[in-house]
Amino acid sequence: MSTNDVEKVVKIIEDIKVGMLTTRSGENLLSRPLTAVQVTDDGDLWFFIATESEIAQEVAKDRNINISFSDKTSWVSVRGTAEIVRDVGKKEELWNPAVEAFARGGAKSPNVALLHVSSESAEYWENPGGPVSLAASWVKHKLTGEQAHPGDSGVVDL
Amino acid sequence: MSTNDVEKVVKIIEDIKVGMLTTRSGENLLSRPLTAVQVTDDGDLWFFIATESEIAQEVAKDRNINISFSDKTSWVSVRGTAEIVRDVGKKEELWNPAVEAFARGGAKSPNVALLHVSSESAEYWENPGGPVSLAASWVKHKLTGEQAHPGDSGVVDL
Numbered sequence A, B: 001m002s003t004n005d006v007e008k009v010v011k012i013i014e015d016i017k018v019g020m021l022t023t024r025s026g027e028n029l030l031s032r033p034l035t036a037v038q039v040t041d042d043g044d045l046w047f048f049i050a051t052e053s054e055i056a057q058e059v060a061k062d063r064n065i066n067i068s069f070s071d072k073t074s075w076v077s078v079r080g081t082a083e084i085v086r087d088v089g090k091k092e093e094l095w096n097p098a099v100e101a102f103a104r105g106g107a108k109s110p111n112v113a114l115l116h117v118s119s120e121s122a123e124y125w126e127n128p129g130g131p132v133s134l135a136a137s138w139v140k141h142k143l144t145g146e147q148a149h150p151g152d153s154g155v156v157d158l
Helices: A003-016 A054-061 A088-094 B003-016 B054-061 B088-094
Strands: A018-025 A028-039 A045-050 A064-070 A074-085 A112-126 A134-139 B018-025 B028-039 B045-050 B064-070 B074-085 B112-126 B134-139
Touching: A003 A018, A003 A028, A003 A064, A003 A074, A003 A112, A003 A134, A018 A054, A018 B028, A018 B064, A018 B074, A028 A054, A028 B018, A028 B064, A028 B074, A028 B112, A045 A054, A045 A074, A045 A088, A054 A074, A054 A112, A064 B018, A064 B028, A064 B064, A074 B018, A074 B028, A088 A112, A112 B028, B003 B018, B003 B028, B003 B064, B003 B074, B003 B112, B003 B134, B018 B054, B028 B054, B045 B054, B045 B074, B045 B088, B054 B074, B054 B112, B088 B112
Parallel strands: none
Antiparallel strands: A018 A028, A018 A064, A028 A045, A045 A112, A064 A074, A074 A112, A112 A134, B018 B028, B018 B064, B028 B045, B045 B112, B064 B074, B074 B112, B112 B134
């Protein structure tokens, strides 16, 4: 995947902002919306979460997560590993007034943590109007070099 | 969750149509867009997939899936079990011309199957403009009665 493709994935994520984070909960897979407060140039993601949340508990048990970003014409799937970050300096760096609405106590509060997703691979699909979708994917060079699979079947605008 | 809430979940899914289906692939969680061709009144979902697709392979190994539907103001997470259905009668019932674009050979083709998701629980979040989200959830009565968790933290419109 070219640098352009990575930039494209980052741009789609920044535009959509709210992703659906999927974690394991025993046998089940659960997902919930989470707003990205930062997307790095290589696709890593930062979110605020509650320290006592379900997300924090599930990530502590299994770091392998997926987060997807969707709108009417673009879909991104990010596979990566998640970690909880409690560093106050980092929390202050990423803090903004909108976070205050759900995370009382400010960046210093132990009840508020960051979720850092180290993105290992991503795929995106775009569908500007027709029934046939485009798919592309990237796998971070730092990893094993395993190729992400090309776009799956079944992507169609009905 | 009231009947109204179930209707609401069904309505959101019908409006968005394209969900991100998450399956297990070994240690990893993968997701990809998939278009619902039918949503039943109680939230079960039907999709067309390729018989040889990654989805079919992964569901054969582990039926527990998640599918999420997102737009700018609504998010739905459905937890359920998936099964591959090859019944030609059912394929013909759900077939439509848009499916033809990616599934050559018509409803009778062995290369085309249905994915039936039996939805066990769902959650939805709505955010009509403000930073605070609403959350609701339902669990099908036919199941154990386990309560779905309330909306997680971290849902905020930044």
